[in-house]
Amino acid sequence: MNCESYQNLLSDFIDGSLTPQDCKKIEAHLVACGDCAEARNDLSAIVDFCREHRGEYDPLPNEQAMWLRITNILETEARVPSRANIPAGAGWWFRLMNRSWQLSFPKLAASVAGIILVVSLVTVVGMKQFGFSGSGFQSAGLTISSNASMKDRIRQQQQLIDYWNQRVELNKMRWNAQMRETFDRNMSVIDAAMNDSLRHLNENPHDGVSEDILNAAMNDKVELLKEFSEL
Amino acid sequence: MKPHPPTSRTNAALVSFFVLLITVTASAQQKVSRHFPAGKNVRLELKNLTGTITVETWQRDEIKITALMESPAVHFNPRQTDAGLVIDIVSDNRGRENVGDVNFKIQVPVRSSVDLETRQGQITVSNIQGELVRAHVWTSGDITLSGVNAARVFASNTTGNIFFDGEFASGGTYEFKSGQGTITLRLPADCGFHLVATAPVKRISMGQFWHEGMKLMGEGRRVIGDVGDGRASVTVTNYQGQINFFRR
Numbered sequence: 001m002n003c004e005s006y007q008n009l010l011s012d013f014i015d016g017s018l019t020p021q022d023c024k025k026i027e028a029h030l031v032a033c034g035d036c037a038e039a040r041n042d043l044s045a046i047v048d049f050c051r052e053h054r055g056e057y058d059p060l061p062n063e064q065a066m067w068l069r070i071t072n073i074l075e076t077e078a079r080v081p082s083r084a085n086i087p088a089g090a091g092w093w094f095r096l097m098n099r100s101w102q103l104s105f106p107k108l109a110a111s112v113a114g115i116i117l118v119v120s121l122v123t124v125v126g127m128k129q130f131g132f133s134g135s136g137f138q139s140a141g142l143t144i145s146s147n148a149s150m151k152d153r154i155r156q157q158q159q160l161i162d163y164w165n166q167r168v169e170l171n172k173m174r175w176n177a178q179m180r181e182t183f184d185r186n187m188s189v190i191d192a193a194m195n196d197s198l199r200h201l202n203e204n205p206h207d208g209v210s211e212d213i214l215n216a217a218m219n220d221k222v223e224l225l226k227e228f229s230e231l
Numbered sequence: 232m233k234p235h236p237p238t239s240r241t242n243a244a245l246v247s248f249f250v251l252l253i254t255v256t257a258s259a260q261q262k263v264s265r266h267f268p269a270g271k272n273v274r275l276e277l278k279n280l281t282g283t284i285t286v287e288t289w290q291r292d293e294i295k296i297t298a299l300m301e302s303p304a305v306h307f308n309p310r311q312t313d314a315g316l317v318i319d320i321v322s323d324n325r326g327r328e329n330v331g332d333v334n335f336k337i338q339v340p341v342r343s344s345v346d347l348e349t350r351q352g353q354i355t356v357s358n359i360q361g362e363l364v365r366a367h368v369w370t371s372g373d374i375t376l377s378g379v380n381a382a383r384v385f386a387s388n389t390t391g392n393i394f395f396d397g398e399f400a401s402g403g404t405y406e407f408k409s410g411q412g413t414i415t416l417r418l419p420a421d422c423g424f425h426l427v428a429t430a431p432v433k434r435i436s437m438g439q440f441w442h443e444g445m446k447l448m449g450e451g452r453r454v455i456g457d458v459g460d461g462r463a464s465v466t467v468t469n470y471q472g473q474i475n476f477f478r479r
Binding site: 174175176179182183185186189190192193196197200207208209210212213216217220224227228230 | 350369390448470471
């Protein structure tokens with residue numbers, strides 16, 4: 001047997017599930033081979049750590065869904081054509097997009113400096129062109145970004161809610177009537193809190209209390225949906 | 232032989248019926264009781280599906296679990312860890328549909344930490360003086376924490392009342408959250424805490440803990456301020472119900 005064969009048996013060796021003859025062979029090899037001995041030590045450390053910390057970590061909320069997403073991403077990436085295989089009759093845009101870009105550090109630094117210079121010039125010209133005073137521009141910018149960030153957060157949370165809601169709806173058919181009724185009643189309480197906060201925020205977009213309540217209620221809704229999606 | 236009068240026959244039939252009914256009800260329930268050795272600072276984790284959870288303290292260094300299981304009975308596999316005891320009814324019964332309620336009665340040492348969850352049902356914890364008391368009802372169920380003196384307390388439900396009668400430790404963290412129900416905190420007069428209480432329906436009653444230094448925000452929907460030395464951190468949130476403070 002070579003080192004690769006011995007290393008394939010290391011996991012079973014550590015678990016104690018090999019025959020005594022195989023154990024003796026591996027022990028003899030580990031004494032003679034430094035690389036395999038090191039591999040055995042690493043694997044033992046990992047196995048010991050897992051045994052010591054068993055039960056300390058929560059399982060992922062939905063492991064199956066996560067693996068499905070990973071598989072989808074890998075498959076999508078696999079479908080992207082290789083950049084090295086550019087057909088002879090390809091257009092200039094295709095060639096440009098599929099070209100391998102390799103820049104040295106000075107080239108990269110010069111490019112970044114150039115981009116910063118151009119953006120700065122455009123910003124200064126734009127400010128002069130539209131006649132913004134310093135403070136007015138800043139405050140307007142802050143308001144826009146503040147409102148935009150809140151809307152973004154709400155949109156992101158809503159996407160999460162929609163995702164988990166779909167999963168719950170799939171499972172709901174299997175629940176008994178009492179469970180469905182309890183779930184719907186409690187969800188309506190959280191929905192009412194969200195709608196109330198949104199109404200307040202429409203009237204006063206700077207209402208911090210409503211924003212906090214909205215965030216808390218949306219988080220609660222996501223958590224409740226996650227919990228019940230596994231039922 | 233003298234025949235029985237009709238009334239005697241009716242009575243006998245009724246008695247038989249009730250005996251049968253009691254027998255059937257008893258057979259539909261299953262009672263499991265187990266003891267586990269425990270240190271003084273043991274941690275108990277319980278994730279229930281549906282049913283009540285009652286935790287009390289006793290003077291022994293052991294945990295006693297009594298589970299009254301409705302039919303169809305859940306799988307019930309308590310697991311001892313270095314820190315204490317884990318009962319995860321949710322994981323133990325994953326994939327099973329429509330299992331019955333489990334009503335737990337648990338006795339633990341006084342210095343225990345308890346982390347309790349149920350999807351529906353009441354949670355009651357009495358006289359715990361450990362590091363952590365966490366009680367979470369995912370949907371409907373009252374939470375009652377009495378005689379609790381822990382450094383960290385978290386109580387939350389979606390619908391149902393929350394009642395806390397205990398003490399706040401200096402530097403401790405205390406969070407109470409309900410979607411719909413009344414949150415009541417009963418505290419000793421000399422307690423000290425920093426409070427952030429939020430109730431969109433504007434019903435926050437501070438009782439004798441109110442003083443002029445407290446701030447009302449959002450047209451009375453939030454109260455912020457220190458009581459006493461302000462060293463414990465207390466956050467109370469109620470989406471659609473009221474928040475009441477009482478001095479013991």
